[in-house]
Structure formats: structure tokens, C-alpha cells
Amino acid sequence: MTQLLRRICLTPLAVAGLLLTAVSAESVAQPAGPLPELLRSTHVHGLVVDRSDPGRLLIATHHGLHALQIESGKVSPLSENRDDLMGFTPHPENAKVLYASGHPARGGNLGFIASADGGRTWEMLSAGVGGPVDFHQMDVSKADPEVIYGNHSGLQVSRDSGRTWNRVGPPPDGMIDLAASARDVARLYAATQQGLLVSGDGGQTWQPAHLLRRPVSMVEVTADGMVYAFMVGSGLMRTEEPSLNWQTVSNDFGDRYLLHLAVAPGDRSRLFASTQHNELLASQDGGETWQLLAAP
Numbered sequence: 001m002t003q004l005l006r007r008i009c010l011t012p013l014a015v016a017g018l019l020l021t022a023v024s025a026e027s028v029a030q031p032a033g034p035l036p037e038l039l040r041s042t043h044v045h046g047l048v049v050d051r052s053d054p055g056r057l058l059i060a061t062h063h064g065l066h067a068l069q070i071e072s073g074k075v076s077p078l079s080e081n082r083d084d085l086m087g088f089t090p091h092p093e094n095a096k097v098l099y100a101s102g103h104p105a106r107g108g109n110l111g112f113i114a115s116a117d118g119g120r121t122w123e124m125l126s127a128g129v130g131g132p133v134d135f136h137q138m139d140v141s142k143a144d145p146e147v148i149y150g151n152h153s154g155l156q157v158s159r160d161s162g163r164t165w166n167r168v169g170p171p172p173d174g175m176i177d178l179a180a181s182a183r184d185v186a187r188l189y190a191a192t193q194q195g196l197l198v199s200g201d202g203g204q205t206w207q208p209a210h211l212l213r214r215p216v217s218m219v220e221v222t223a224d225g226m227v228y229a230f231m232v233g234s235g236l237m238r239t240e241e242p243s244l245n246w247q248t249v250s251n252d253f254g255d256r257y258l259l260h261l262a263v264a265p266g267d268r269s270r271l272f273a274s275t276q277h278n279e280l281l282a283s284q285d286g287g288e289t290w291q292l293l294a295a296p
Contacts, residue, residue, distance in 0.1 A: 032074040035280065035294035038066060044274040045102070046088030047262035050118075051095035054264055057272055058119060059280075060088035060100060065119040070282075073294070078119040083110060087138030092145050092182075092223045099162065101128075101135035101150065109134040112150065112162045125162045128152060133165075137175060142182035142223045149180055149188060155203045168203045177218045182225040183241045189227060191216035196229050198244070209244050210237075217257045217276075226268060228287070230258040236287050249287040 038061070046060035050067070057068040059075065064082040068075040086102035098115045100122070111124045111132035127133065128150065135150035148158045155168040171178075174193030181187035189209060190197040196216045198209035210216075212234060219229040225241040228249075235251030236258065256275040264270035271283040273290070280293040 032076040035068060035073055035075050038075050039278050039294055039296040044260060044278055045086055047260045047272055047274060048090045049262050049264040051265050060085040081122060087135035087150060089139050092140060092142045101133060101138060103134060114162060126165060128165045129156050129167050137178035139178050139180040141180040141185050143185040147185050149178060151178060157202060172197050172206050179219040179221045181241060182221055182223055189219045191219040191229060210246055218259055218261055220261045222263050228261055232257055
């Protein structure tokens with residue numbers, strides 16, 4: 001499992017900056033290309049089904065944010081920005097607001113960044129504690145979207161939509177992914193090398209969320225309270241908050257494990273996922289069966 005360890009209300013001034021940059025970004029035509037070409041050229045770091053266009057999948061990568069038109073299979077960059085976007089997560093209510101962290105193309109760390117125009121332009125809202133941070137694991141609370149959790153040199157929390165941050169404490173050992181509850185602002189889930197964990201106090205303490213202590217490669221919570229996790233050897237599992245009675249959705253993945261999962265808002269039957277092989281998969285039956293969208 002060593003590969004898992006490698007997995008990897010703005011201020012008026014900020015809004016003005018975003019708008020000015022947007023004019024420049026939109027003036028440049030962005031060519032669409034085949035999805036396999038994108039997957040050969042970069043790594044997927046996050047997936048989101050666009051709330052404003054359910055036929056579009058947003059793909060955060062090592063080289064910027066791209067939009068896949070699912071029906072045509074064509075993908076195009078959303079702007080000229082080619083930063084390495086980590087911790088990619090959407091606002092659970094506002095379709096235009098996206099959050100990320102990671103690394104600028106020139107090197108260093110991005111801090112906590114936000115887009116108010118669906119990913120065309122980005123602004124650093126905060127350097128974070130000890131920053132600029134690089135939140136590889138980050139999520140927005142669906143119970144209170146002003147609360148955001150991120151992991152960089154310890155677990156951090158913001159209670160004002162990312163403007164200021166405080167340190168919570170150390171993350172669980174071997175943490176791979178982080179997800180915030182849709183029911184309780186203090187409830188968190190962590191996918192780790194040692195298993196699936198849950199916290200009821202905002203990440204200060206953790207308990208097992210599953211009887212099996214196998215590596216878990218991803219965890220995702222939808223806005224309506226469905227929790228998905230991929231456990232190596234057990235496959236894709238789900239439960240509905242606050243229950244921890246997990247059901248196996250599918251274990252027909254061969255040697256694959258899922259690194260990122262996106263569920264279409266308002267339609268649990270439509271799921272998209274990326275694997276450790278940088279493949280993109282799609283399901284139309286809630287995750288029971290999967291089809292290969294594209295591979296590198």
C-alpha cells in the first residue's frame with residue numbers, strides 16, 4: 001500500500017481582482033480535447049459534478065482545473081491557470097464557489113484559495129496557520145459551509161469561510177482523505193492507512209468508524225448525508241448519517257482502488273471516480289456497476 005502514501009463572501013478588493021482576471025481569462029479561447037489525452041499528461045486530484053450543469057464534470061489536476069462535457073467526452077481547461085490544485089472541494093450550496101490549495105506552477109504553496117466564478121479565476125484568501133499552506137486533505141462542512149477543515153502541519157479549521165484558521169491538533173496517522181459531515185459541524189471522517197475513523201469533536205479525538213482495520217483510500221460525504229468510503233479488500237461502501245452501519249456497494253474493481261469520488265447533486269445514481277491508475281470511471285446505478293470513461 002505504499003502508493004496510497006503518495007496520494008496524493010469575498011472582500012470587495014478580492015472580488016474586484018477576480019473580475020479583472022476573469023475578463024482576461026475569458027478572452028483566451030480554450031480548446032477542447034479528448035479525455036485520454038488529459039489523463040496521459042497530468043494527474044487527477046479531485047472530481048466535482050458541476051451543480052450549475054449536471055452534464056459537466058470538473059476535474060482538478062496537477063496542471064489546473066478542467067471541465068469534461070460528459071456526453072461528448074471532450075475536456076477543456078477552464079482558464080490559463082495551470083497550478084497544482086490539491087484539496088479541491090466545492091461550496092455545498094453555491095455552484096460558482098470552489099475551494100482548493102496546492103502548489104503554484106512556479107513552485108511553493110498556494111495557501112487557501114477560492115474561486116467565485118466556477119474555476120475561471122482564483123484568489124488566495126488566507127495563508128493558513130504556518131503557511132502558505134498546502135492542504136492535500138480539505139473539506140467544507142455541509143452542516144455549516146462557513147466551516148472548512150484542512151490538513152497541513154496538523155489539522156486546521158476555519159469558521160469564516162477560509163479567511164482565518166486555527167490549529168485543531170495532529171491528524172490521524174497515515175491520513176489519506178478527509179470528509180466533513182452533512183449533519184453535524186463537529187463530525188469528521190478520515191480515510192487512513194490503518195482504517196476508517198470518525199471524530200465527533202472537530203478532529204480533536206478519533207475513533208474507528210468500521211470494524212475492519214484495512215487501508216481506506218477515500219471518503220466522501222454528500223450534501224444530503226450519504227457517506228462513501230473505499231476500503232481496500234472490501235470495495236466501495238456507503239452509509240447514511242449518522243449511522244455507521246456500512247453496506248458494500250461494489251467490490252468488483254480488480255486491482256483498482258478509488259482515490260476520488262463525485263456524486264451528482266440530487267441524483268445518487270450518477271457517480272464518477274478516479275483510480276490509482278489515473279483512470280476515470282462512471283456509474284449510472286449508484287455505484288453497483290462501473291464503466292471506464294477513459295484511461296491514460
